[in-house]
Amino acid sequence: MIYQGVYRRMPSLWCRLHSTYVKKMRYLSELKEDDVFCKQAQNSGTFYLFHNLSPFLQKVGSKYLAPQISVAEIKMALGRFKENEKIIEDSVLIGCSDECMAYFALDLGSLEKSAIESEFKGSFTELRKAFFQLDGRDAPLLSSAQALLRWHDTHQYCSKTGQPIKKNLAGSKRVCHTNGIIYYPQMSPAVITLVSDGSRCLLARQASFPKGMYSALAGFCDVGETLEETVRREVAEEVGLEVESLWYSASQHWPFLNSSLMIAYHARVQPQQTKININKLELEAASWFSLEEVVEALRRGAKSLKQENGNFSFYVPPKWAIAHQLIQEWVKQQQSVPV
Numbered sequence: 291m292i293y294q295g296v297y298r299r300m301p302s303l304w305c306r307l308h309s310t311y312v313k314k315m316r317y318l319s320e321l322k323e324d325d326v327f328c329k330q331a332q333n334s335g336t337f338y339l340f341h342n343l344s345p346f347l348q349k350v351g352s353k354y355l356a357p358q359i360s361v362a363e364i365k366m367a368l369g370r371f372k373e374n375e376k377i378i379e380d381s382v383l384i385g386c387s388d389e390c391m392a393y394f395a396l397d398l399g400s401l402e403k404s405a406i407e408s409e410f411k412g413s414f415t416e417l418r419k420a421f422f423q424l425d426g427r428d429a430p431l432l433s434s435a436q437a438l439l440r441w442h443d444t445h446q447y448c449s450k451t452g453q454p455i456k457k458n459l460a461g462s463k464r465v466c467h468t469n470g471i472i473y474y475p476q477m478s479p480a481v482i483t484l485v486s487d488g489s490r491c492l493l494a495r496q497a498s499f500p501k502g503m504y505s506a507l508a509g510f511c512d513v514g515e516t517l518e519e520t521v522r523r524e525v526a527e528e529v530g531l532e533v534e535s536l537w538y539s540a541s542q543h544w545p546f547l548n549s550s551l552m553i554a555y556h557a558r559v560q561p562q563q564t565k566i567n568i569n570k571l572e573l574e575a576a577s578w579f580s581l582e583e584v585v586e587a588l589r590r591g592a593k594s595l596k597q598e599n600g601n602f603s604f605y606v607p608p609k610w611a612i613a614h615q616l617i618q619e620w621v622k623q624q625q626s627v628p629v
């Protein structure tokens with residue numbers, strides 16, 4: 291680590307030499323490497339609170355806000371609840387401001403929920419319930435915070451020795467002090483693929499989806515697979531089609547159910563090989579949709595209209611889901627094709 295410590299020794303020179311983004315990334319990297327530096331940052335940083343993995347939120351109209359709480363306020367509240375301040379060291383580093391003020395996430399699951407809610411005037415709300423009403427900055431911050439807190443909660447012991455493993459202060463790893471094994475937070479990579487035959491796109495639904503919602507095909511990567519192989523396998527497994535070509539779109543950390551890294555692709559099948567053979571173990575339904583139907587679904591948003599025959603008009607995932615972005619891209623691309 292060539293840059294280790296430079297920020298602390300010459301902060302003004304450092305700030306002049308580097309862009310805000312580089313400065314922030316180097317600062318965060320130092321906090322992950324150095325517990326003493328991280329401890330100082332905890333004493334001047336701000337905190338996002340959780341209770342058994344539900345974030346602390348305040349509702350303003352139809353939106354949820356995730357308030358940042360200062361360490362002083364937390365210490366005061368801990369004093370009132372007769373809780374040891376050491377609990378602050380259980381927090382995990384989740385980012386920093388442009389001015390390099392560190393953000394931490396702290397789960398206060400050991401304290402009484404209602405007492406903290408009335409102390410800070412808000413409520414611990416399931417992330418799934420609030421996710422789509424959070425603003426563009428809070429949603430990814432809270433979802434990575436929740437993933438990190440969950441990983442620490444479920445990885446308390448060394449799987450080789452059975453001994454407790456200790457978190458570094460930033461929460462970027464845990465170490466077994468009997469054999470030196472370092473455990474890093476794990477992610478599950480999953481692909482999500484919007485299949486097209488050139489004029490229509492294929493959307494599917496699992497039985498667990500809200501009524502009427504259709505999405506792109508998704509599936510977890512198997513060990514040893516490339517992402518391209520996962521796309522081809524999942525499309526073959528779930529709808530019985532063979533992918534002819536594919537291209538990458540974007541990626542997204544997805545907190546549900548247990549947090550995965552979604553890697554999004556567009557894929558094409560040959561127009562003459564489009565007969566869907568759906569795997570009923572994984573999907574409830576899958577169909578080809580025309581451009582007009584998809585445009586109408588995007589316009590309608592997450593409102594599932596019950597039709598006279600008892601079926602629901604279909605709709606697509608909300609705008610922060612990467613599936614939505616894939617569908618939007620497909621629509622744009624179709625609309626730009628000369629007729």
Ligand SMILES: NC(=O)C1=CN([C@@H]2O[C@H](COP(=O)(O)OP(=O)(O)OC[C@H]3O[C@@H](n4cnc5c(N)ncnc54)[C@H](OP(=O)(O)O)[C@@H]3O)[C@@H](O)[C@H]2O)C=CC1
Pocket residue numbers: 478480482505506507508509510511542544546547548550552572607611612613614
């Ligand atoms: N952001 C977005 O726009 C969207 C995100 N998604 C997400 O994509 C992810 C994958 O989609 P899904 O269709 O469910 O995946 P799959 O098609 O791979 O099917 C899920 C099944 O795979 C098995 N599985 C294999 N590896 C894992 C793992 N690492 N974690 C969990 N289950 C695993 C489980 O089966 P078993 O229990 O039998 O072992 C599970 O029930 C989900 O997390 C889903 O929430 C989906 C659609 C849209």
Ligand SMILES: [Mg+2]
Pocket residue numbers: 507508509528572
């Ligand atoms: Mg799937």
